[in-house]
Amino acid sequence: MADLDTLLQDFSYLKSLEHKNEAPRRVSKKLLLPHHSVEYVVKHIFSETGELNFDRIYRRPIGFRCLRDYWCSEEYVGDHGPRAKLATTLCEAVHDLSAQLPAEALESATELKKNLIDQEAVRALWSEEAVTALDSQLAALTKRVRDIKNKEMNSSRVAEKDDTGAGTSAAAVVAGEVIKMVSIKDMFRAFSDQAKAFLSKDPWQHFLSSKAMRRYCQWKHLELNMKVTVEDFDVHRILGRGGFGEVFPCRKRDTGAVFAMKKLYKKRLKSKNQELAAVHERNVLAEMNSKFVTNLKYAFHDDTTLYLILDLMEGGDLSFHLKRKGTFSVEEARFYAAEVVLGLAHIHSRKLVYRDLKPANILLDEHGHARISDLGLARDVRHGYPTSQCGTVGYMSPEVLQSGVEYGYGCDWWSLGCMIFEFITGVTPFRQVPSTKDEVKDRTLKEEVVFPDDFPAAARDVCERLLHKDPSKRLGAGGVSEIKRHPFFDDVDWLALADHKVDPLIKPFQGQVNARDVYDIERLNQYETKKVVITAEDNSKYYSTFNHIMSHHWQREVLNSVFDSVSQECNREETKMESRIQTRLTSSRAHTYFNPPSRERVMEGYLRKLGGFMRRAWKKRYVILTQDSIAWLTEPVTNARKVLHFDDVATIDKVQQGRVASCIAIGTTDRIYTFTSEHDSDFQVWITKLLETFHKFKGTEVVTPGPTLVASARSNEAENPSRRSSRSTQEADDEE
Numbered sequence: 001m002a003d004l005d006t007l008l009q010d011f012s013y014l015k016s017l018e019h020k021n022e023a024p025r026r027v028s029k030k031l032l033l034p035h036h037s038v039e040y041v042v043k044h045i046f047s048e049t050g051e052l053n054f055d056r057i058y059r060r061p062i063g064f065r066c067l068r069d070y071w072c073s074e075e076y077v078g079d080h081g082p083r084a085k086l087a088t089t090l091c092e093a094v095h096d097l098s099a100q101l102p103a104e105a106l107e108s109a110t111e112l113k114k115n116l117i118d119q120e121a122v123r124a125l126w127s128e129e130a131v132t133a134l135d136s137q138l139a140a141l142t143k144r145v146r147d148i149k150n151k152e153m154n155s156s157r158v159a160e161k162d163d164t165g166a167g168t169s170a171a172a173v174v175a176g177e178v179i180k181m182v183s184i185k186d187m188f189r190a191f192s193d194q195a196k197a198f199l200s201k202d203p204w205q206h207f208l209s210s211k212a213m214r215r216y217c218q219w220k221h222l223e224l225n226m227k228v229t230v231e232d233f234d235v236h237r238i239l240g241r242g243g244f245g246e247v248f249p250c251r252k253r254d255t256g257a258v259f260a261m262k263k264l265y266k267k268r269l270k271s272k273n274q275e276l277a278a279v280h281e282r283n284v285l286a287e288m289n290s291k292f293v294t295n296l297k298y299a300f301h302d303d304t305t306l307y308l309i310l311d312l313m314e315g316g317d318l319s320f321h322l323k324r325k326g327t328f329s330v331e332e333a334r335f336y337a338a339e340v341v342l343g344l345a346h347i348h349s350r351k352l353v354y355r356d357l358k359p360a361n362i363l364l365d366e367h368g369h370a371r372i373s374d375l376g377l378a379r380d381v382r383h384g385y386p387t388s389q390c391g392t393v394g395y396m397s398p399e400v401l402q403s404g405v406e407y408g409y410g411c412d413w414w415s416l417g418c419m420i421f422e423f424i425t426g427v428t429p430f431r432q433v434p435s436t437k438d439e440v441k442d443r444t445l446k447e448e449v450v451f452p453d454d455f456p457a458a459a460r461d462v463c464e465r466l467l468h469k470d471p472s473k474r475l476g477a478g479g480v481s482e483i484k485r486h487p488f489f490d491d492v493d494w495l496a497l498a499d500h501k502v503d504p505l506i507k508p509f510q511g512q513v514n515a516r517d518v519y520d521i522e523r524l525n526q527y528e529t530k531k532v533v534i535t536a537e538d539n540s541k542y543y544s545t546f547n548h549i550m551s552h553h554w555q556r557e558v559l560n561s562v563f564d565s566v567s568q569e570c571n572r573e574e575t576k577m578e579s580r581i582q583t584r585l586t587s588s589r590a591h592t593y594f595n596p597p598s599r600e601r602v603m604e605g606y607l608r609k610l611g612g613f614m615r616r617a618w619k620k621r622y623v624i625l626t627q628d629s630i631a632w633l634t635e636p637v638t639n640a641r642k643v644l645h646f647d648d649v650a651t652i653d654k655v656q657q658g659r660v661a662s663c664i665a666i667g668t669t670d671r672i673y674t675f676t677s678e679h680d681s682d683f684q685v686w687i688t689k690l691l692e693t694f695h696k697f698k699g700t701e702v703v704t705p706g707p708t709l710v711a712s713a714r715s716n717e718a719e720n721p722s723r724r725s726s727r728s729t730q731e732a733d734d735e736e
Contacts, residue, residue, distance in 0.1 A: 045224070062559060071087075245263045262307070594631050
């Protein structure tokens with residue numbers, strides 16, 4: 001039965017991978033955009049956080065999509081001409097450029113220049129310097145392509161680099177010279193910058209008052225108030241287990257995207273005093289944004305468990321593949337060492353020392369590309385270098401092993417040297433014979449590496465220089481460029497590698513799980529934490545700010561799956577609503593409807609009003625705040641249920657109504673009207689704008705009230721609908 005259970009779990013997992021990044025046909029949870037009136041709330045939040053500017057929205061994936069759709073629409077082009085459309089198309093084309101072979105790059109550059117740069121509608125945007133520089137660079141690239149063709153004609157043979165080449169399978173060999181890829185992105189960067197400068201002026205102002213901006217606000221409101229839980233995922237078979245938790249593949253129910261779910265159990269963390277370490281890992285992961293490091297998507301927790309949702313790496317780790325093959329070829333070792341170099345360079349650019357580089361922590365994706373994982377031991381060096389012994393014996397540098405000695409990025413380059421040695425020989429340099437941990441440490445501190453006689457010369461030199469015991473003389477002490485320039489990496493096309501244009505040399509198994517069987521994975525001992533208790537104080541002390549959604553990643557996830565379908569459904573609903581409103585406005589009863597002009601409206605949107613029999617129920621009402629009154633309706637355009645002029649309002653306070661902590665109490669001479677919002681972010685904006693407008697009308701000073709407890713007439717006072725936590729629009733990944 002165990003074998004059958006394993007087979008079924010593997011089948012379920014593999015089936016989910018067949019349709020990853022596709023929206024499931026049937027969903028138990030569906031994304032729905034809120035009413036467009038949330039534009040008032042979101043714009044206010046943006047103005048407070050500084051996000052209501054061109055650069056911030058342009059850099060957001062959904063923000064750019066809304067900008068592009070608006071400026072490229074037939075309606076906008078008809079009203080304002082094609083300049084904004086051409087400028088947007090150019091910016092998008094330049095952003096998407098990647099490394100290409102010289103002949104392909106020349107063709108792409110020529111096409112971009114002809115179709116976009118030379119168009120009459122945008123020619124006035126470009127500076128003479130940019131045009132002159134582009135012509136010069138195109139001439140140089142043309143000469144480069146011509147020289148390559150001449151070498152081809154004069155060469156006795158021209159061969160494509162085969163699979164046993166130097167890790168540049170996308171390149172060609174001409175007359176013994178490896179033709180590396182080039183990037184033309186820099187050639188057009190000045191034009192892209194000038195196009196953005198144009199778009200940030202009049203086109204941006206047009207966008208701010210458009211339906212496209214309203215749609216972006218709807219998506220942003222959905223993101224800001226989204227609360228992710230484990231119920232949002234379908235979890236599959238276990239992939240691995242560690243000292244504090246387990247890793248599972250999972251599929252997000254609303255978008256169909258597939259991720260890895262890392263569970264860290266709070267009791268296990270508490271039993272080893274590792275609560276801060278888990279929070280530190282989440283913080284470090286939130287700073288990562290690279291193709292060569294596993295990236296965080298979501299972080300959340302419940303009563304017993306911390307959850308980290310990460311990139312799913314289906315290809316297993318390099319330790320798994322190294323054990324399977326015994327050793328790697330020099331070309332395989334070079335390829336994966338180079339991808340690790342790019343990953344370490346990204347980690348170091350964030351002022352972090354990784355400290356745990358080893359094959360088991362290098363994961364492969366479905367294609368065979370590598371990412372560095374498990375950043376729990378990474379250390380920020382901005383406030384001082386670490387001195388603790390940290391890492392895995394056999395990969396730890398001498399300075400790490402010496403108690404009390406400060407160390408920096410050099411310890412990671414030492415581990416890289418150990419890893420290259422292990423790739424080629426199958427063992428680490430100081431464990432070539434069976435040894436205890438203490439013996440390995442002693443050799444690391446005192447002995448030089450012994451290389452086999454058949455160890456390749458270039459590989460030997462890079463290992464010797466990476467394994468120099470003095471970190472100041474170690475390869476990489478002068479920066480990552482030192483390592484890239486070493487002869488061992490001469491055949492690596494770094495531009496192509498960074499763009500994933502080089503075919504991986506190890507192909508993970510397709511159609512099967514690249515991990516141990518479920519029942520071969522050691523189980524956690526439940527008795528170790530039986531007496532450990534997680535208290536409310538623990539959650540408040542360590543995990544109060546643990547929840548996080550990576551804005552860029554979520555927006556890309558949506559764009560790649562359900563953006564179009566959700567937007568289309570929202571368009572249909574809004575069209576129906578607009579049709580109903582138009583019918584009402586043209587009816588004989590139109591004069592009875594509450595419909596103040598837009599210029600008089602300060603805010604509008606849906607709130608919950610306390611009412612009904614014995615004031616027990618929260619009812620949904622459409623509230624319109626004007627410069628001198630507040631009114632609530634059942635729908636946006638209909639008869640007002642009540643219009644309160646500010647002359648009749650005595651007080652407006654923030655109160656606690658029963659168990660609902662955040663409510664607005666509007667008091668008149670004879671009664672109190674109580675409102676609340678489904679979302680905390682909406683509530684804060686409403687209370688702020690309502691107080692400002694009221695006190696401006698009264699000519700009095702705004703006083704920010706504290707919550708006042710309102711006694712409930714009944715012990716079973718109605719509760720507010722489930723409240724979702726708001727999030728700051730400031731993101732660690734906003735610099736992308």
